[in-house]
Amino acid sequence: MKKLTTLFLTLFTFSLFAQDVAVLKYKGGGDWYGNPTALPNLVKFCNDNIDTNINENIQTVEVGSTDIFQYPFLHMTGHGNVFFSEDDAENLRKYLISGGFLHIDDNYGMEPYITKELKKVFPNNELKEIPKDHKIFNAAYEFPNGLPKIHEHDGKAPQAFGIFHEDRLVLLFTFESDLGDGWEDPEVHNDPEEVREKALKMGANIMKYVFEN
Template sequence: MTRLRYDGGGDWYANPSSLDNLLEQIRLRTGIPVADRPAEVGAADPDLADHPYLYATGHGNMSFTALEVERLRAYLYGGGFLHVDDNYGLDESFRREIARLFPDTPLAEVPLEHSIYRIFYEMPDGLPKIHEHDGNPAQGFGIFLDGRLAVYYSFESDLGDGWEDEGVHGDAPEVRESALRMGVNLFLYALSATPAR
């Protein structure tokens, strides 16, 4: 699991304890030997393809250079997985940038029947609502490439808040649990949908 660095002024490093906690729960719940800490990578880094699961979050502006757009597109067509978690404030810039990557493939709501909602934990209602900002429902959007969900966008959910250390946001235990369950599903889906390298 790798945190994606990006330019534009947004805080790509937001929710600093979130991925550490999620990795620990993946290890405990699935027995999969994962790293203790997430890696970090930029979209133009030469080792981008070595990271099967990219995670991006933040509150502000996200922007990619032309080279980063080209490399990210190749990474995703090559079997990589990108999860973008809107931490409230990322939506406009993410939608702009993903349209640069895939101008002919718009974001589409991921159907509740998709395996990402049941690969390990049953999530019959789909993406859980973790942090309330404006009362809108959580929605999971995606980009499908050749039938494979390559980009998952958790919108109006704030999954990363639910993965953070318990006292950071004061979320109820059942809310944090739903965030962790969705995180485990995302990770396992990314592994199952990524071709062996």
């Protein structure tokens, strides 16, 4: 009975805040606050172009807080160290299996830390590369070649990895792409407009996928 009540309250909370998104704050010293204009710009792009009605007042929530259950979509970024306590990991796992979604965008240098910490969240689930025909790559805009390359980093091909729970994609990890830099205000990185557009369109695909699946 308690589990059913908890699930009901979780789903009820998600329905109340169905168009809210937030930045995830984590421990470990990594710059969780990086790319401050990225998510606001993406939300505005989505509202203007794909008929979403996402709250443009972006909040910050801590990974160990029950406040994360108010947001169907969480965005996480950074360059360096990430640390989840056991309580953080359990809270995040409950959030994800209850219907939440986490997008982790490697801002360069985050990968070895986050992959280690995700084992605390899903000990029996590995990050798997998402195939190019997955609907997250064509939810609103077509990306037949998969994740677009936005910044060079180590010059490797961009990759999108996911964790699935009961066949639902609950977590997306974008690597060697840096979508968030492409979402930032134009003067921050001076990216060509076509590069920013690619990043924003891929971000819109993620948002549309999350809110319609």
